[in-house]
Amino acid sequence: MSRAAAIETPLEHGRREDTGGVQLSGIRKSFGSLDIIHGIDLSIPEGAFTVFVGPSGCGKSTLLRMIAGLEEVTDGLIAIKGRDVTDLDPSDRGIAMVFQSYALYPHMSVRDNLAFGLKMANTPKEEIERRVAAASAILKTDHLLDRRPGQLSGGQRQRVAIGRAIVRKPDVFLFDEPLSNLDAELRVSMRIEIARLHRELGNTMIYVTHDQTEAMTLADGIVVLRDGRIEQVGSPREIYENPANSFVAGFIGSPRMNLLKAKRVGRQSLTLAGAMIEAPFPTDIDDAEEEITLGIRPEHLTVGHETLAGRSLAATVDFSEYLGGTQYLYCQLADGQAVTVEYRSSVPVRSADPIVLSWSPQMTHMFNGDGMRIKPTH
């Protein structure tokens, strides 16, 4: 892993101290007796674009709202730029937030929406005008300044919402699923815009999403959360290529990684769907007959017609999705396990066709019974 990536990647607390960005230590949150966040230690370097990603209800939004100060922390400390902000009011934390629903003030013009925070802070009038002009120039919303939010399109509203954040000149930008309300095309262009913004402003940004494309494309570092716990922290490439466990492996990547139930037989081989295959790498645990999960991404499976002993599996095509450049085949193995295959050849494949799947061992992961990745022993 290159040095730059290591610096830009958020770290689980304890590995490295960084006083510039956002520090979370021992963060817990419970509503009554229900625990939502179970102790999170995270250090987000200054200037990094960090994405919290996870399924619904994993606590990613709650965590963001705690950093913003909209949600009280049950236990733990939050520091921004080395300053303890755990008990500070949201407006005193040096943060700005962009909401999924934009949350513009519908009764104010765009200009007043942008200026509202500065007015509340008793900023001099010329300064307000200057900053509003600067922000709307960055986002190209100059011509909209006198309109009301109700007269804007979804994309324009989100621009204004981002503008409202820029005007505050925050230390940290917080984005709570900002693109979820936009249509597919706008989502892509706004995503690029946010990336450009990060490059221009260079601020620390924390971005919550359940869309892994956004996570992969925007992030310097991804934090994968599940049930209020961090599952893995790393650069997009690390997360994709070296998932720490089967949850991360299945969550990141679309279509998701095939997670196949298999049994280990000895050090070198596995049984999968009734066939004996080679293990991707030898393991030195002698406990024979262990249930494991074999993880192979759809793009790493190759469709052929010839059986290679120990390196291929027979499957039947259930149905396929044609996407133009590529095609996804939804197949079944001999024992009924579902497998998704990315298929790029122009030779047509029909439903109920028997095919043979093969793969390269380097691109294959093994996870033990607890879902943790089994690493090759060197």
Place this chain on the structure above:
Amino acid sequence: MTMTQTARAQTPVMTGSIATTAANEAAKAARARRKRNGAMAYHTVGAAIVLFFLAPFAIAFLASFRSGTEGMTPPLPPWPTTGFSLDSYRSLDTFGAGVWQHTLNSLVVSLATVVLTVAISLLAGYGFSRYRFPLKNTLFVLIIATLMIPFQSILTPLFIILAKLGLNNSLFGLVLVYVTLQLPFSVFMMRNAFDAVPKEIEEAARIDGARDLKLLVRVLLPLVLPGAATVAIFAFLNAWNEFLAALVLLSSNDNYTMPVLMMAVRAGRLGAINWGAVQAGVVVMTIPCLIIFLLLQRYYMRGLMAGAVK
């Protein structure tokens, strides 16, 4: 059959236009005729209903301009037959302490009721909508439940309480009673209004540094204005038209509100009823209600719709 052939058999195909010109024209004409007949029936019925509702106002308005002697007779026909005159308004002014005094009383009571009701229900609605506290829903239901108590039944206790406070025969005491009666509906209305405001807007304002009263006045009030307008209209109309409590709680002539005055006018003097004065009183009582409604109706309509559709 290969895959491509299967796909072709199930693909829609573009065709030429099938409709022939003549048949098409005939269908078009029939459609237009049906539409015209429907519109005519719709507007005829609508106009009839509007006339039905406007007639009482028109009758009272016209009858109030009959001359003195004509005004003493029952208003049939209701329009002035011997010329336009303001006699009825002059004779209305001879009742009680003069019509200006009573109108002023009514205005003071109604406007004070509006201000107090809006202020209290705004805060209560915000509290019920946004804060979590023990017994919140029980308390809310309890407030709403008071709507089921006929207020005539608590008039005597209210009278005693106000007397103990030294507020009987005072307009302020009357205002307090009206506000109390108005609050359950108003709190309910304002809670709904606040519920309809997305939480994120409030959170955005908190991040922008607006707190407490500033948040309420600068950000939230404009958003719940329709609800507040509805509450204001109801408070005004009910306070303006209320008769029984005003009659029981006010004892001096100078303090009477318009409805109490109107009873005196309608009872007549020595058995002789001045119908002209009655109609003039009706007109005088209607005007402020109309003004308030016309001023606020834009918000009022939106207020009733609040929360119906997102």
